[in-house]
Amino acid sequence: MSHFADRRSRSLWMEVAVAPNAAPLQGDKECDVVVVGSGIAGISTAYELAIQGSRVMVIDRGDIAGGITARTTAHLGSPCDDLISAMIGLRGEVLSRLFHESQAAAINRIEAVQNKESIDCDFRRLDGYLFQALNTDSKIIEDELDAARKVGAPVHRLVGVPFSHCEQQHVLRYPRQGTFHPLKYLKGLAAIIEAKGGTFHAGTVVESIEERDDGKVVVSTGGGKVVARAAVVATNSPIVDRFALHTKMAPYRTYAMALSIRKGALPDALYWDTLDPYHYVRLQPGEDRTDYLIVGGEDHKSGEADDAEMRFQALEAWTRNLIPAAQEVTHRWSGQVLETIDYAGFIGKNPGSNNIYVHTGDSGQGMTHGVAGAMINAALILGRDAKWTEVYAPSRKTPAALGNFLKENVTPVKSFAEYLAPGELNSVSDLKTGHGAVIRQGLNKIAAYRDSSGKLYTRSAACTHIGCHLHWNSFETCWDCPCHGSHFAFDGTALNAPATSPLAEVDIEDQP
Numbered sequence: 001m002s003h004f005a006d007r008r009s010r011s012l013w014m015e016v017a018v019a020p021n022a023a024p025l026q027g028d029k030e031c032d033v034v035v036v037g038s039g040i041a042g043i044s045t046a047y048e049l050a051i052q053g054s055r056v057m058v059i060d061r062g063d064i065a066g067g068i069t070a071r072t073t074a075h076l077g078s079p080c081d082d083l084i085s086a087m088i089g090l091r092g093e094v095l096s097r098l099f100h101e102s103q104a105a106a107i108n109r110i111e112a113v114q115n116k117e118s119i120d121c122d123f124r125r126l127d128g129y130l131f132q133a134l135n136t137d138s139k140i141i142e143d144e145l146d147a148a149r150k151v152g153a154p155v156h157r158l159v160g161v162p163f164s165h166c167e168q169q170h171v172l173r174y175p176r177q178g179t180f181h182p183l184k185y186l187k188g189l190a191a192i193i194e195a196k197g198g199t200f201h202a203g204t205v206v207e208s209i210e211e212r213d214d215g216k217v218v219v220s221t222g223g224g225k226v227v228a229r230a231a232v233v234a235t236n237s238p239i240v241d242r243f244a245l246h247t248k249m250a251p252y253r254t255y256a257m258a259l260s261i262r263k264g265a266l267p268d269a270l271y272w273d274t275l276d277p278y279h280y281v282r283l284q285p286g287e288d289r290t291d292y293l294i295v296g297g298e299d300h301k302s303g304e305a306d307d308a309e310m311r312f313q314a315l316e317a318w319t320r321n322l323i324p325a326a327q328e329v330t331h332r333w334s335g336q337v338l339e340t341i342d343y344a345g346f347i348g349k350n351p352g353s354n355n356i357y358v359h360t361g362d363s364g365q366g367m368t369h370g371v372a373g374a375m376i377n378a379a380l381i382l383g384r385d386a387k388w389t390e391v392y393a394p395s396r397k398t399p400a401a402l403g404n405f406l407k408e409n410v411t412p413v414k415s416f417a418e419y420l421a422p423g424e425l426n427s428v429s430d431l432k433t434g435h436g437a438v439i440r441q442g443l444n445k446i447a448a449y450r451d452s453s454g455k456l457y458t459r460s461a462a463c464t465h466i467g468c469h470l471h472w473n474s475f476e477t478c479w480d481c482p483c484h485g486s487h488f489a490f491d492g493t494a495l496n497a498p499a500t501s502p503l504a505e506v507d508i509e510d511q512p
């Protein structure tokens with residue numbers, strides 16, 4: 001049974017299967033390095049290790065590369081997407097310069113790897129344009145120009161982008177950015193990893209990761225254990241850490257759509273505006289005379305809105321106003337990004353561990369973070385010189401980001417307070433087919449969903465990570481946790497980390 005009640009949410013990339021023969025893990029195994037999570041971060045790390053001779057195993061609870069990576073829009077950009085000026089304000093010029101250098105190095109790495117391994121993944125080098133949003137002043141552009149020069153980012157100041165109403169907008173052009181088809185790229189990497197003796201296990205939930213006294217790491221799954229010299233936890237939101245990292249980042253849902261567009265109607269480039277949240281635009285080659293125009297934006301904190309239709313309408317209206325050449329909508333999807341309080345991901349040794357490494361918090365730059373992080377974690381595991389570790393150190397403290405820390409950590413407090421509030425419906429008999437809602441049962445809250453045939457699913461509305469109150473997401477037909485990013489299917493199956501276990505089943509009398 002699919003964990004998604006319908007296919008309304010479908011990205012452009014999902015047709016490509018990565019390591020399609022990967023079977024669930026059965027029995028106990030050993031390897032050099034076990035990588036948990038098979039998105040851009042996990043597969044890139046496995047690749048960097050496999051080409052250096054390590055025996056790697058990649059484990060994923062779902063399909064290989066079926067997580068957030070299948071929902072990206074795959075801009076490969078080097079400037080900090082939370083603005084370089086904002087990053088300098090929190091981390092200073094030296095670390096912001098290293099951050100920029102690492103993100104640019106990730107684009108170089110993708111270019112080099114797809115060339116060397118002959119991976120046909122639509123990779124292109126192209127310009128990136130940050131443009132002044134309509135009805136805003138140009139101060140962000142002035143500040144960003146200054147900041148980009150401070151961190152050594154090649155940048156040019158222009159007037160106008162080739163969108164309607166934007167002829168006089170202030171613009172920064174960043175040369176040598178990139179883009180690609182993320183799943184075609186990962187399909188290519190997976191084939192090389194397998195050719196080098198690496199293995200993939202799909203449909204395998206990792207329940208725990210522990211270090212033994214002899215320094216080996218034991219990864220436990222329902223199908224068996226894996227003992228390895230090191231483990232990399234690349235589960236998007238980490239499953240090894242209950243608090244330390246989770247209090248320093250927050251989950252945001254973002255929306256994307258593809259529209260057909262005549263080839264040549266828009267120059268092939270990356271475009272994003274100065275709003276917060278920002279709009280992002282790119283092209284993807286299509287068949288014959290049509291390409292895909294991909295646009296995204298309308299972000300909100302996960303679980304705090306269930307109005308995807310309105311957000312898609314707003315996104316489409318924005319697109320048609322600025323890009324009248326856009327034709328019909330072909331795909332719509334959403335996904336989640338994890339924003340850290342100081343704008344760089346957490347990559348390196350897991351705080352308190354010797355041989356467990358993490359990769360998380362990669363914001364709207366998860367493609368480049370994934371590849372830079374793979375270079376960092378692979379070098380650390382192999383005992384080689386790792387660059388940029390200070391920028392991404394998971395144990396770092398950023399006192400200047402206290403304001404962001406406090407803002408994001410109000411969410412769990414608000415979430416627990418919701419247990420005192422009434423349910424959204426008085427009883428499950430009020431629940432219509434195809435709908436989900438939270439219902440009070442005594443002191444407990446129930447996450448109830450009725451499918452199109454009328455079958456009722458009732459689960460606890462308490463997230464199995466640390467108990468925050470879940471919210472229904474009608475577009476994705478899943479339960480979203482506002483605290484640290486877990487998602488659960490309508491039947492309670494955990495879909496997105498950090499939760500590893502399903503929602504508890506609850507008996508409730510149904511009198512439709």
Ligand SMILES: Cc1cc2nc3c(=O)[nH]c(=O)nc-3n(C[C@H](O)[C@H](O)[C@H](O)COP(=O)(O)OP(=O)(O)OC[C@H]3O[C@@H](n4cnc5c(N)ncnc54)[C@H](O)[C@@H]3O)c2cc1C
Binds near residue numbers: 039064067076359366
């Ligand atoms: C709409 C959208 C647009 C975006 N646009 C861009 C962009 O233009 N450029 C950019 O750089 N970034 C972008 N991002 C961000 C980027 O896509 C993500 O940050 C990135 O894909 C995350 O990759 P990952 O490998 O960390 O996680 P994932 O791809 O989610 O991989 C993690 C894997 O871990 C598995 N897992 C979790 N828990 C367990 C467990 N217990 N046991 C086993 N497996 C487990 C999951 O099943 C999953 O497959 C965008 C994101 C979205 C949603």
Ligand code: FES
Binds near residue numbers: 467468497499
């Ligand atoms: S993800 Fe942490 S409580 Fe839900």
